[in-house]
Amino acid sequence: MNDSLATTPAGAATRPAIGGGGWPRFRRALLAHRGLALGAVIVTLLVLAAVLAPWLAPHDPYLQNTANRMVPPVWHEAGNWEHPLGTDRLGRDYLSRLIYGTRISLFIGLVAALISGVIGSTLGVLAGYFGGRVDAVISYLLTTRLAMPVVLVALAMASLIGGSLITVTLLLGLLLWDRFAVVARSATLQVRDAEYVQAARALGCPLHHILLREVLPNIAAALIVVATLEVANAILLEATLSFLGMGVQPPLPSWGLMIAEGKSYMFFQPWVIAIPGSALFMLVLAINLLGDGLRDISAPGGRNE
């Protein structure tokens, strides 16, 4: 939704990070950078929750029980430990749905970011490496893409094709490549005349070798940072589309859908939207912290915001 990074005049936050360091350096940075550490811990926990969902969830997330509808969470007087986060309007266990919902959010976030990453990085690297007319055409594509209102276009397309987990993932993957392209382009511009690239050219290496073996590894750090932020972005957009009824369809436990289903109960039982909303907020916050932290440690000079 918010593509400010791509349109910031000086590209303030998109400084490409060059230089490796490997795992020991990452581990040291992780310990020194509190935001990064916090983000990494929360993301790890939520990934574990998604992977281990069948063992962690106390109930079947789809099992309806009309005798047990809208049970409040355990901290309410009427709550009980059988359903720690209560049940929804169909009597399904809220905690189990929340845990299984982690799978949906992470799946869409990761796959959409992967698709848009491949599209955006390819376009960006080509634009940066060749410059000239190639750059002009790709920049034009980018400008056009940025002018399209993402939520609106995604909503309209999802309603045309029919909303589902796969359509939403593909749509977001096809729409969110802009930041990848901007960052890949500016990072490639910085390395295209580097000595090792010139050496590879002089040796007569084929083009795909130069782009994949020389350019790509050296801009990967910057792309990983974008990928993190784009995973978060895709998760938020999926929730928005599902909330508006054009995304993931019932009975799947998407967090956005859970908020939509709880909307008519929110005045008397605010927890029905507070619980999935907080989960969404926490996941996105943690991924953003991870991304910001990665940018800080990979950019020489540290926090340059």
Added chain:
Amino acid sequence: MWPFIFKRTLVALCVALTISVLSFGLLQLSGDLAAAIGGPEATAEQVERIRIEYGLDRPVVEQFVTWLWGVMQLDFGRSYYYQSSVMDLVVERLPVTMTLGLLSLAIAIGVSIPLGVAAALMRGSWVDRLAMAIAVTGQAMPNFWFGLTLIILFAVNLQWLPAAGSESWQGFVLPAIALGYYATPAMMRLTRSGMLEVLASDYVRTARAKGLRTGSVVFKHALRNAVIPVVALAAVELGFMLGGSVVIETVFSLRGLGQLAWQSISRNDYPVVQAVVLIIALFYIVLTLLADILNAVLDPRLRAR
């Protein structure tokens, strides 16, 4: 200067044309339009009559040219659902969306610039950390959920403001906060980094050395220069906010363009959908063009690109 403006305007026009092709393509993708207009009970002859009446039997290119010709004269065709001209619907709904967009922008500017300046002046202090915390949480907050939370807090529990409706100014306060909050982080970060850069520059040091008071240095010399890119970004953010209005207007039941778009998507009323997509894209194109020109006027280095 003028060649730059001319070139940029030409690109903007081409982008607008591309977007119009894409939004027209949307209508073509939606299947047999004549059958859709006729409804499920229409007989084959009736569908045929509609096809001829709406010009749907013509070649696609001819239809596109006719449509585009109409659009240039501000005629977007007729709504399938309302049986009235799309332009009338848009004119009726536009003031609400513009009010919402401008109010959200005012809130975003009112929060982000003072906070960004304070964060830069007191770098590393609690103010700076608070500003960073606001920026990080702002990016992670799903705006529809934030909107619902505002309704529960201020409309239901405290009863300070109405939860829905665009009849009075009070109805705009909560939606504008929900929409404006999302644009705050990027503008705040840009103000902060701009101020840091300007405060470290030679002319500010000279001003200080002349013995000018800190207040005068900060507000007359530094802020004026630091704020210009923020104004340019604000124009772009306004474009995004108009696109984001589809979510917020739906949450707060505001009768604006965004809500119209969402309802039309649910009703398969594609002439309205394509008109709204195009109009919001055009606003964005014009606003980014203005931002580009503003930046170029102020920073001659950008004109060379």
